Amino acid sequence: MMRSKPSSRSLSARLADRFHAQAGAPLGRVARLLALIAVLLVAGDARALSFRADFVSSNYQTLATDTFSSLMLQHQAGSLIRSTVTTGLENISTAVYANGVTSNYSILMTTSFQAAVAGTYTFQVGTDWGRGGAAAVLDGNSGAVLSQQVITSNVWWAGDWNNASVFTTSATLAVGQSVTFGWVGFEDCCGGSSTVRFSVNGSGYQGLNQSNFQSFTMVPEPSSALLMGLGLLGLAVAGERARR
Template sequence: MKNLPKFALSLIVLGVFAHANASTITISTGYSTASAQTSADAYKNVVNAAVVTPGAGYGSTSVSSYDNVSNSSLFGSNANIASRSVIDFGVSASQAGAWSFRSGVDFGKGGALFLDGVALDYKSSDMWWAGNYNNASQFLSGSTVLSAGNHTLSIYGLEGCCDGGQQVQFKAGNSSFASFSSTDGLASVSPVPEPSTYAMMLIGLGLLAFTGRRSAQAVKFQA
């Protein structure tokens, strides 16, 4: 029993760091008849407002792969769509460096691409990538240098009708482009402990301190 507090602390620490996940993809959509916007931030604001109360034919869900994804296949509607995709992924020390991103979309009223809250690209024209990346005016893209750690790629767009399949890909260094997925080989996203978790750790440390003090007193009395 004397090792119980140490065992308890080990379980607490394990609980703090055992929730790491691979890349996660969340797609949220809502109804919107908004027209083309004049800035990346405007797209973000309009879409965020629309997905708060999605309505019938729209919704929010996680997907295991961002390859040929559409609102009609996920939720049913193929018209008047405000689309937001959020991809959380991790970069290991060996993966740090130059990264490129591209998002093949069907945004009839344009859209925007953000990385860690900073706009990489936006277009207000009709975009339909049609399954290839030969025409840069038909998809969203951007390149940057990433440090090791957690990162978030966000795509916002507006589509009036005929919602088609979309794809979001990344390229690290000299590798080839690959679609984001739960098996994309990227580093696990490091969890940020909740305040309650820190409290659990403090309790565990308190147990260790209390046990250490009692052990010291027992040794003193035995001497």
């Protein structure tokens, strides 16, 4: 198995640097940064390739002015239904992963990895997001959004990869490059399942799971995870109150 070269500085240190650079910014800007940091910390904390599906209660409708960052804030504002680390992002149904909830929820699916093969990584998601959603590629070190796609209309793929509702996210990666792929969507009714598949350098599509994807990835650098993100959020709120 290929191993990543140890970084000279930890992920936590690099994220902290970026946070402190924004210390004087309005709380809204800091909150958007922390929303992206949360994706990196939660998705990238596994010591082996893993995937995550988080469901929360939400009535939000995606707007034309939304970005992946703003939708992350809407997702994080909801009450947690269930959060699950999985071995793949296939057939993520509410019956199994959201305690049977079928309406008024938001789903966030993520995976973080370092590329072991250079080239174009393409992901397609088939899902049921009646209130729209977004897909994004985030830099694994800085949290910057490298690319994103926002959809405001009703998304329902009906189990057909040729359906117009299937949407695609791609990124050209170098060996060792660290990224997070994230999908966030909002559903009114009636809780259809979500499935992600991938292709590398034009190869045939495969379901996104550990068995199929492992050979294309390196193990991501472990992070100090969500505790750091929560701590930074506390500092941001405290700083804003002090300025008032």
